[in-house]
Amino acid sequence: MAKETSERTFWGRLASWGPYHALMHLATASPRRQFLILAAFPILWILTQHLGPMLQMLRVSLTDAYPVAPGVEQHFTLENYARFFGDSIFWQPFFRTLIFAGVFTFCTLVLTYPVAYFLARHVSRKNQMLFLLLLLIPFWVGEIVRTYAIMILLGNTGAVNLALKTLGLIDRPIPFMYTSFSMGVGIVYLTALYMLLPLYSALEKLPKSMNEAAADLGAGAWTRFRRVSLPLTIEGISSGCTLVFLISTGFYATPVLLGGPSTTVFAETIAGFFHVAGDEWPTGAAFATIMFMAALIITTVFQKLMNSLRKGDKK
Amino acid sequence: MNNRVELFRGNRIFLSCVYWAFVLYVFVPLILMVLMGFKDSKFIGFPIRSWTLDWYTGVFSDAQVLSTFGYSVAIAVLSTLISVVVGTWIAVLLEGRKFVGRGVTFGLTVLPALVPGIISAIAFRIYARYLGIEPGMGAIIWAHAVHNVPFVVLVVMARLSTLPKSQIEAARDLGADPFIAFARITLPYLVPAILGASIFCLLLSFDDFVRSFFLGGYEPTLPVLIFAKLKSGMSPEINAIATVALLLTAVIGVWAERFTRRMNKES
Numbered sequence: 001m002a003k004e005t006s007e008r009t010f011w012g013r014l015a016s017w018g019p020y021h022a023l024m025h026l027a028t029a030s031p032r033r034q035f036l037i038l039a040a041f042p043i044l045w046i047l048t049q050h051l052g053p054m055l056q057m058l059r060v061s062l063t064d065a066y067p068v069a070p071g072v073e074q075h076f077t078l079e080n081y082a083r084f085f086g087d088s089i090f091w092q093p094f095f096r097t098l099i100f101a102g103v104f105t106f107c108t109l110v111l112t113y114p115v116a117y118f119l120a121r122h123v124s125r126k127n128q129m130l131f132l133l134l135l136l137i138p139f140w141v142g143e144i145v146r147t148y149a150i151m152i153l154l155g156n157t158g159a160v161n162l163a164l165k166t167l168g169l170i171d172r173p174i175p176f177m178y179t180s181f182s183m184g185v186g187i188v189y190l191t192a193l194y195m196l197l198p199l200y201s202a203l204e205k206l207p208k209s210m211n212e213a214a215a216d217l218g219a220g221a222w223t224r225f226r227r228v229s230l231p232l233t234i235e236g237i238s239s240g241c242t243l244v245f246l247i248s249t250g251f252y253a254t255p256v257l258l259g260g261p262s263t264t265v266f267a268e269t270i271a272g273f274f275h276v277a278g279d280e281w282p283t284g285a286a287f288a289t290i291m292f293m294a295a296l297i298i299t300t301v302f303q304k305l306m307n308s309l310r311k312g313d314k315k
Numbered sequence: 316m317n318n319r320v321e322l323f324r325g326n327r328i329f330l331s332c333v334y335w336a337f338v339l340y341v342f343v344p345l346i347l348m349v350l351m352g353f354k355d356s357k358f359i360g361f362p363i364r365s366w367t368l369d370w371y372t373g374v375f376s377d378a379q380v381l382s383t384f385g386y387s388v389a390i391a392v393l394s395t396l397i398s399v400v401v402g403t404w405i406a407v408l409l410e411g412r413k414f415v416g417r418g419v420t421f422g423l424t425v426l427p428a429l430v431p432g433i434i435s436a437i438a439f440r441i442y443a444r445y446l447g448i449e450p451g452m453g454a455i456i457w458a459h460a461v462h463n464v465p466f467v468v469l470v471v472m473a474r475l476s477t478l479p480k481s482q483i484e485a486a487r488d489l490g491a492d493p494f495i496a497f498a499r500i501t502l503p504y505l506v507p508a509i510l511g512a513s514i515f516c517l518l519l520s521f522d523d524f525v526r527s528f529f530l531g532g533y534e535p536t537l538p539v540l541i542f543a544k545l546k547s548g549m550s551p552e553i554n555a556i557a558t559v560a561l562l563l564t565a566v567i568g569v570w571a572e573r574f575t576r577r578m579n580k581e582s
Contacts, residue, residue: 011495011498014495015490015491015492015495024492024493024494028492028493034493035412035414038407038408039408039414041404042401042404042405042408042420043420045401045405045464046420046424047423049427049461049464050426050427050461050464051423051426052442053435053438053439053441054426054430054438056438056441056442056445057434057437057438057441057442060441066441067444111337112337114330114333114334115333115334115337117330118327118330118334119334122326122327122330122331129576131334133572135337135338135341136568137565137568138341138342138345138565139341140518140522140564140565140567140568140569141345141522141560141561141564141565142522142523142524142538142560142564143522143524143538144522144524144538144541144542144545144557145345145348145522145538145541145560145561146344146345148348148541148545148549148553148554148557149344149345149347149348149557150344151545151549152344152347152348152351152359152549152554153343153344153347155359155360155549156360157358157359157360157361158360158361159343159347159361162361162362189340189341192341221325221326246429246430246431247432249431250431250432250433250434250525251432251433252432252433252436252524252525252528253524253525253528253538253542256546257545257546267432267433270433270434270437271433271437271529274437274440274529281441284437285437285441288433288434288437288438291431291433291434292430292431292434295431
């Protein structure tokens, strides 16, 4: 009876189709074989597509010529790395990028923490999604379009300057554009969401009773924030900051459009090696590797620091 | 209890002001940008004295802009298809299974999402050369697909972790082989997550600049076109193009958000 009904469906017919049955029998002969069949493709993909590009970049960074011209022999060399450490012209954009990324990450944190706090603690469950969705809408819009929006906001004939002029605060427009300020506004604008979401989910998990208990014991608003909310959301802060820092170091179009000659970031330096003839690729690859390593080391140290802070607080 | 309400009221008012100020901060630049697309002058700047729809009619009759739209959408759809299949497969492998090297595998799975934009673009550019992929549509699709896989994996894994194991066991007890159990139990259960992840990938690909810029051939994607136009000077025409792109992404984003929420509630 059961067999009859199952044979009428597509799946029933598939299951009793000879070649499929034989294939399945072969594939599921042992749990080990079954696992290998399931795992082979994902592992292969991850190794060749996720790890491959990074390893190839590292390899190219250690060669003296890439792409290799016919008749030329490729040699392994550390020359490309030496070029970075040997010339202070490259250090400047490098350290500027790291400092900017750090400062912008901190600004994003300070800006979004109260917003996340408000959403998680002062908005009813029913409305939370609505309030959050309202903030998500602008973040669906792409990087270039939002960068352009900031250009219109901050330009010499932009909205901010017009507003200040109308209020009679200034006579001549303030040149916001092509400075580290305009770049900061742009990058914070682009990354705010990546900070907001981890903070929100950390704050949402925090039981309301904790704050109330602290208030009953006489703690003021600032003390409650410093002694209760802040230590208990360190995990969210840590992951939000890591994410925003990594993203900030990788921006290319935004610094090009919003920054000026005095704000050149390392991304522009790296890109320069790929716009010209091919033999600069190894240097570009080496610089990208240096950038990535530096960003990884900084975020790892930061996370370790935050972790020990959390553990220290629990004692 | 009343005392408590009193105590928190001051904070509440202050924080709600911060929230609405933040809403203004994220919306005002975009609203201004949209308004500027209706300005009846070639000169970008405030105030706007007269209005026109000419820039929009211009966009919709510009063959290059329209073909760029099509090109970007095609790239987004094709790269999303790859990401979703690969991402779901990886998620099924990783979720709820213990094996040697699982931690490393997971770390490498999310790697493409963590590599900063410019470095990811450079690495893909070098690897495309190594694999012999010419810059152009294929290269962009490939780079977007690889970059978006981690997002699919995370979304699908989250959904998979809530699937009651008993359902799979019941299917197996009734004689279903692993593949049929997956196709008839697991896959239907994953549909909301897969759809949500697809929309996210579509938007990520459609909005991506840096990878499209470094892996593209002569034909630009929409963000690359806007970037090129911006470098040669601001014009309300760009505002009109950007506004159409903005509306497209915002509408799809909001619709997807509501859709996945409803599907999640139903099951």
